[in-house]
Amino acid sequence: MRLTAQQRDLSSTLDALFRDNPQPLLLVVANPELRVLEGNRAAADLYGFTPESMADVRLADLWAEGGQCPSAEDLDAIASSDLDLGTVRQLGRDHEVRFVRLSARRVPVEALLGALTDPTAVEAARQAPSWLLALLDVSELEASEARAARNERLYHMLAEHAFDGVALLASDLTNRSLTARTAEALGFRSLELAGRDRRDLIHPTDRKRFQEVIERLEGKHGEREAITYRMRDSRGRWHWLEGTITNLVDDPYVGAFVLAYHDITERMRALDVANELNSQLERRVEHMQALRRVDMAITNAVDVGLALDIFLEQVQSLLKVDAAGVLLFDQAAQTLQPAAARGFGAEPARALSVPLGEDLAGFAAREQRTVYVQDLQEEPKWGSVVAAEHQASYRAYWAVPMLTKGQLQGVIELYAKRAFVPDAQWFEFLETFADQGAIAVESALLFRSLERSNAELQLAYETTIAGWAYALDLKDEETAGHSQRVTQLAVRLAQRLGVDQERLVHIQRGALLHDIGKMGVPDSILLKRGELNAMERKLIEQHTEYGRDLLQPIEFLRPAIEIPYCHHERWDGEGYPRGLSGEDIPLAARVFAIVDVYDALTSERPYRHAWTREEALDYIQRESGKHFDPELVEVFMEMIRDGDVPV
Numbered sequence: 001m002r003l004t005a006q007q008r009d010l011s012s013t014l015d016a017l018f019r020d021n022p023q024p025l026l027l028v029v030a031n032p033e034l035r036v037l038e039g040n041r042a043a044a045d046l047y048g049f050t051p052e053s054m055a056d057v058r059l060a061d062l063w064a065e066g067g068q069c070p071s072a073e074d075l076d077a078i079a080s081s082d083l084d085l086g087t088v089r090q091l092g093r094d095h096e097v098r099f100v101r102l103s104a105r106r107v108p109v110e111a112l113l114g115a116l117t118d119p120t121a122v123e124a125a126r127q128a129p130s131w132l133l134a135l136l137d138v139s140e141l142e143a144s145e146a147r148a149a150r151n152e153r154l155y156h157m158l159a160e161h162a163f164d165g166v167a168l169l170a171s172d173l174t175n176r177s178l179t180a181r182t183a184e185a186l187g188f189r190s191l192e193l194a195g196r197d198r199r200d201l202i203h204p205t206d207r208k209r210f211q212e213v214i215e216r217l218e219g220k221h222g223e224r225e226a227i228t229y230r231m232r233d234s235r236g237r238w239h240w241l242e243g244t245i246t247n248l249v250d251d252p253y254v255g256a257f258v259l260a261y262h263d264i265t266e267r268m269r270a271l272d273v274a275n276e277l278n279s280q281l282e283r284r285v286e287h288m289q290a291l292r293r294v295d296m297a298i299t300n301a302v303d304v305g306l307a308l309d310i311f312l313e314q315v316q317s318l319l320k321v322d323a324a325g326v327l328l329f330d331q332a333a334q335t336l337q338p339a340a341a342r343g344f345g346a347e348p349a350r351a352l353s354v355p356l357g358e359d360l361a362g363f364a365a366r367e368q369r370t371v372y373v374q375d376l377q378e379e380p381k382w383g384s385v386v387a388a389e390h391q392a393s394y395r396a397y398w399a400v401p402m403l404t405k406g407q408l409q410g411v412i413e414l415y416a417k418r419a420f421v422p423d424a425q426w427f428e429f430l431e432t433f434a435d436q437g438a439i440a441v442e443s444a445l446l447f448r449s450l451e452r453s454n455a456e457l458q459l460a461y462e463t464t465i466a467g468w469a470y471a472l473d474l475k476d477e478e479t480a481g482h483s484q485r486v487t488q489l490a491v492r493l494a495q496r497l498g499v500d501q502e503r504l505v506h507i508q509r510g511a512l513l514h515d516i517g518k519m520g521v522p523d524s525i526l527l528k529r530g531e532l533n534a535m536e537r538k539l540i541e542q543h544t545e546y547g548r549d550l551l552q553p554i555e556f557l558r559p560a561i562e563i564p565y566c567h568h569e570r571w572d573g574e575g576y577p578r579g580l581s582g583e584d585i586p587l588a589a590r591v592f593a594i595v596d597v598y599d600a601l602t603s604e605r606p607y608r609h610a611w612t613r614e615e616a617l618d619y620i621q622r623e624s625g626k627h628f629d630p631e632l633v634e635v636f637m638e639m640i641r642d643g644d645v646p647v
Helices: 005-020 041-047 072-078 139-161 180-185 204-217 265-300 304-318 359-367 424-475 482-496 501-512 516-520 534-541 543-551 555-560 562-566 587-601 613-622 630-641
Strands: 025-028 036-039 088-090 098-100 106-115 131-137 165-169 175-178 224-232 238-248 256-263 323-330 335-342 371-373 396-404 407-416
Touching (some): 025 041, 041 131, 165 238, 204 224, 204 238, 238 265, 304 335, 304 424, 323 359, 335 359, 359 396, 359 407, 482 501, 482 587, 482 630, 501 562, 516 543, 534 543, 543 555, 543 562, 555 562, 562 587, 613 630
Antiparallel strands (some): 025 131, 088 106, 098 106, 238 256, 323 335, 371 396
């Protein structure tokens, strides 16, 4: 048939469209073998042919191994009999056509099938093909589908294994869905939890926090917040859960709050154990510190009252009681005497004596065991450390005997406004404190006894010293009362100079004993009325050395030797026994030298009348810088002018 010019132009255009089309195209001859009449460049590239070598290839040769190439009858069945040019039918995904590259890898493709029945659609020189196959490479599509399937499997694996539980919560917080593992972990079947409000499984104290997290996340797509809470399982046991809630309500594929969590019950139990151990350790440390403070109180106690105040402060603080008191045991009277109280707002009932065996404290003391009363208001007997009217607000009560080496020292009374049952550690602390309290009482009483003995011994020392001085005064009637007067003057002058109390005691003793060495001087010389010769004067001057030798072996009098040994030294170095001068002379001796001369001059003697005060002061002023320390003379003058002298 001769083609018109228009037909030829159309045919030429169709050829160009077929040849240069970027989509692979095959012209297939409608015969039983379904041979390829022609393929365009894109088809040749897909299969690894040149365009020329595509001709006469069987369609079955292009089919992947294992695939079933459709026959001409199959294609006829797919395409309707009235297909014309430009009308195509897709071999759908249910009838996926898979081809293979001959020179490379397998490539999945889909085909669009079209029937060509108009012979004018091609050049007249060619046989009119029956079918046109347009091929679409779907390898990327299949890869995407494979990735999606893999991600879906991965999500399910993570949901089942990466977390202990994953659930999707609807906006009303009902369980829209949850993993099987989540339900199993709580002892439920999935169907038992589906559609159920999850809040009824949450611990009552955690529900509000759970609801607040949901409310904060509402309207915040993709936002996530951590949460820790407790959930009940099917057996009523509480599990600690830690995880996150993510708002994916607006996600078209999720449409829910995603709850993912781990079960941390064992970790929380371990933490509770660690916290309890830490609390016990802290209480132990607090206990040891309290005992240390009590020990220090015992060591430094100067009286029982102070030791007991410190002791009760530690008892009340550590044992967490509202009030406490101590009754001391009077062994002679066989009674308990209230001695200290803390927390009552009232003083101890000191006028009360509790015989052993009477009242709660007396019973604890007699039986030497702790008495515990759960409700003091229901008990006919009361505590004894304070009056009964001050015990009306207390319920729990303990009376604990304080023992040292089996000997009763007293009773501790503890009061609490609430009824409670202490643990073993509390009782351990209580027993330890009772022991420490007993030691505190014993130590304080011992200290008081030693202090009393020391005071008595001190008084005996002072009385002995005063007796020696008095004996010396009696030995020489001319100097009667001299030792007492000069002692008082020396102490007053030393006080003006700022001498501390400890040194004042030694000055007082040294002044009383300033002439103690005269006990070694024969009476014939000491009491001689006439003038002494050189030998006699030398002997009497030795009384300073006798005084030193007499006092040196007595340890508590050793610091007082300065006055008996050096009170006859002179500022100008002309004195005895060593000829000391200036500040080499001990201060106590320089002080005493002034008052000794002043008292001697103003006292009556058989061989002269007493000097007036002005005469004596004038003499001392003249001897300033020679016999006496000039600075001390000035202070002495002020003292006399101020009238600061003993009466």
